[in-house]
Amino acid sequence: MSKKLKDSNLEVHTDGGIHGSHENKIAMRDLLNDKGPGFCLAKWTQVTMHLGQGLTHSCHHPVAHKIPLDELKENPSALHNTSFKKSIRKEMLNGGRPTECDFCWRIEDNTGEFSDRTLKSLDAYSVHDHDSIVSMSGDEDVIPKYVEVSFSNVCNLKCSYCGPSFSSNWIEEIATHGAYELTDNKYNGITDVQYKDSEDNPYTDAFWQWFPEASASMHTFRITGGEPLMSKHTFKVMEYLLANPNPNLDFAVNSNACVPDKLWKKFTTLSNELLQTKSVKGINLFVSAESVEEQAEYSRYGMDWNMFTENVEYFLDNVDGARVTFMAAFNVFSIPSFKKLLEYVLFLKQSYNGNGLAEWFEECGLNISYTYQDKFMTPIFKDRPRAEWSNRVAIDIPYVRHPKFLDANIITLALVQDYLYPAAEFMYKNTTTDGWDDGLGFLANESLKLRRILIDILQNIKDQTAPDNTTTNQSISAKRVDFVKFVNEYDIRRNLNFLETFPEMKEFYRICELECKKNETVNENQQ
């Protein structure tokens, strides 16, 4: 007989909420291990589906697999319940550790950290389903609580670190010019088969058969792309939710925030209607930027920085209570202007986030004209109804490791000194104190992400710089060689100029060229 939630040491609040405390993580890991060393609730509760290619995976870590059309014909819930996924669930229920989940096994076996198996199982969208899942056979069709969907790869941008699977503009470039030829590989040579008119295909048909029933019990529904606002299905979902409210649903959309004005206004209006009519619990818009101005426009080709900032602020001004999270995919092109991006995010936080404690102090008769009020209080802050203030603007800093040549760990100590360290220092100087000035600066967990990146990069530099400033680390050297190859070709194809756009990286580029010469010499000597 497997243990149930009540048999575990999990601390559950009276409102049913579960805190992600260290003690609760230990309790959840023990509870999962009671069923099996590979048992993970996310295999049932979470799904990411790519409808343009007909792929699904649970969670997002394992490689996505094809949804068989014959299974879908009989049963639209095969979008999440393929026979393959059911076989993996059975493996978990019977004490196995499925190979496709090696992302978690590497963490569990090689570090003292908790893997996503524990973290995702502890999350609010999973934990309450534990008792029903633990007694399943694995053959059941289940409705996931956390759903991420890409309707197609249609996108008006072609960012440097993206590719044909996620951008139709990238497909056009590769079709015209071919893949980027790098040292040992071709970058973005694979063009996944997408439905030509991927807006309408058997997978989106199945989605619309499945969604009405499934959405009623969802915790989070997030649309990704391509660019979601270029898809009619995004607006159809929003209109559906207006007509069929789910006040418990967190609705989220990823966007490049650079779509035609008409689409942005329509999206803003519908978002506001959804919130004001309480048709959903919350709206979180995830916008992508990891540098500013012309450097952002270089890396995120097709972006217009001014349009981006105007759209973000228009959304915040017109959808009271919605959250905007900056997804800063940190890469080598982020280095010189990342601090400026942080300054902009801080400005938005101070303009749109709030702090109920400060107002309550005033209500109690305290004169709180102390530093942080002077620093943080803005006219917008004062005018907003308090309930909607808290933490409307946030930043997440995922670290780009692929493509390898854009991994920021290829930079030099001089770039760390001049740009990365000051950015991290700025973030920490403006990190708020939990329970005091929350939301008005960076949160501790936001700053921690940049600190980790800084440390990771320094570990690749320390004791590995040769007298001519090249690196003694072969893997970094190879990445720098590919960086030069990529940038040179990127500039030609897109009529850009790296050195003019990134004057701060001139010396770095020279060192990368030196790495190329060194590598050529080594190769010649070996022949």
Ligand code: SF4
């Ligand atoms: S075990 Fe890890 S990789 Fe597998 S579904 Fe759970 S969280 Fe995802």
